[in-house]
Structure formats: C-alpha cells, structure tokens
Amino acid sequence: MSPRMKAEDRRKSAVAAALTEFARGGYEGTSTEAIAQRVGVSQPYLFRLFPNKRAMFLAAALRCAELTRDAFVAAAKDLPPDADVEAVKEALGAAYLELIGDGELVMMQMQMQVATYQATLAGDLEFGETVRRGWTDLVDTVRLLFSGDDEATGEFMSEGMLINVLTALNYPSDDRIWRCVVQ
Template structure:
C-alpha cells in the first residue's frame, strides 16, 4: 500500500470538503463527515487545517480557481463578446455535468451572509477576495475596457446558476435568455 504525503492528503481533504460543503453547507457539514469521506481521523484533519473555517476557505478557493481555469481555457484566443460567449457556454456545461461546483458556489454566498450576521466580517472578506479574482479574470479575458460587458456576463452567470439549480434542462426555452438558442 502506497502512503500519501501530507500534501496529497490535504488535496484529498479539499476535494472531499467541496463535495460535503456543497451538499450540506458550512453549518450543516461536520468535519467528521469530511474526515470519514477521506478516510482519516479528525485529529489528522486538524493537523493539516487549523479548523473547519480553514477547510471551508480552502474548498471555496479551489472552487474559484477551478472556475477561473474553466474561463481561461474557454476564452483562449478569443476576446470581447466571443470570449464571454465561450466562457458562459463552457461554464454552463461544467456545472450541468458537475453540479457540486455550482452548489459549492451557492454555499459560499450563503455562508458569507450568515457569518457576517454572526459578526465574522473577515470570513466574508476572504470569500469576496476570491470572487473579485474571478471578476477580474473575466474582465481581462474579455479584453478589459468594457466593464458593462463584464457586469452583463456575471449577471448572466447568476441566471445560468439559477437555471441549473432549478433543473431546467438544456434546450428548454428559458435558456434563450442566456444564449438566444435555448441550448447551453
């Protein structure tokens, strides 16, 4: 049996945390469930991460980074509206195929609100910083300049999130509001 390094374990914990937090949210997910999914003890989990919040933030960071990578790959060689269309289309396909990515994003938004209502502003600042990297990436990939185009793209992204979360299948007429064709 090959033993994993601490870095490999850390990676498996982040992947497991994304799946668990996506399904149960921050407050509904136990570190015990994450440890069990990975096959480690809770004490080992806390040797790699100082606490549940650090695990959630690592999962949130991974979610943002995967979305940025999706956008970068989709927009390669394109600019402006063509880049935005390719990013939106590819993003739609990804979250339809991997709904845990969408659910993790939704949990990020909900958790920021709940944490700040409980007085934890720093938590929100960290998640918002990741989201701003996403915004800045989209803006740069679409050629910069047109801030309205970036805002429109992000707004359509929220529409895409809503359609996928509500289970509207590809080809349904509501997708015409995103692509004009009814197909993501």
C-alpha cells in the first residue's frame, strides 16, 4: 500500500478487507492479522484505524448493508417515475442478483446474523443495534423505492432472504427451487 495513501482511504481498504475476511471466516474465525495482511498494513497500524476487532466487524457489516442499498438505489435511478411495483421489483432483483454473484455479500449477511445473535447472548446489545441500524436503513430505502408500499417491500425483502439461503446452500442456478423465487 502506498505510504501516501490517506488514513481515510486506508480505512476504506481495511473495511473492504474486513468484509471479505469476515464473510469467509465469521467473527470468531477471522483474525485481525488476516485482515491486516489483506490490506497490506501491519496489525498495529490496523488498530490505529479501528480500536478493536469488534469495530472492524461492525464497520464491515454497515458497509455490506450500504453496498446493497446503493445497488438498489442505482437500479431504481433508471426507472421512470411512474414505474409499477413489478418494474421496481425486477430492477432491484436484477441488481441484487448481480451484486451477490460471487457470494461474498450473502456470506457476510449470514455472518452478521450469527455474530449479532452471539453478541446478544453475551449481553452486548449495542452490537445488534449497530447491525440492525444498517439493516433498517436498507429496508427503509427499499420501502421508499416501492413508493411506501409495505406489502411490496415485505415481499421483496422476503424473496431476497430466500435467495440468500439458496445462495448460501449453493443451490445450482438451474435447480427447480430457484423457480420459486426468480421468475
């Protein structure tokens, strides 16, 4: 990594690296050394960017939700203002399938769920509040893209969760199960 890179740029690189590493290994199974190596910085430098592993995970979790939200917003940008629910669903769905093509974001979402559950059991309620804040922002954005239609929002998000499960279970894209979701 270039010594001239600004701390904020290194932080962004560290968040991207953390997202990849946590998606693959989960919160407990990921070392901060692996994240530092992926970024190309020393572990002590990584801890100048983030106070601890928890902060790294939460930054990666919020980035995961942000990437998804941004993909939806970009997909909706090309729709006409009077687009119907099906057109919005199709555009956002296509954007999501493209976004999760390599599986990394889906696995990070799964890791977010596991880590939040475990943190809550351990009494760390703030952890879950932070992850849920990113998720709430995502759902609120989708709701706006569906012109405030709660039913369409719920259906879209539910189908997305089923897509996540099929992706995480590595169902082949031509399996009949996919037809239940992707028309």
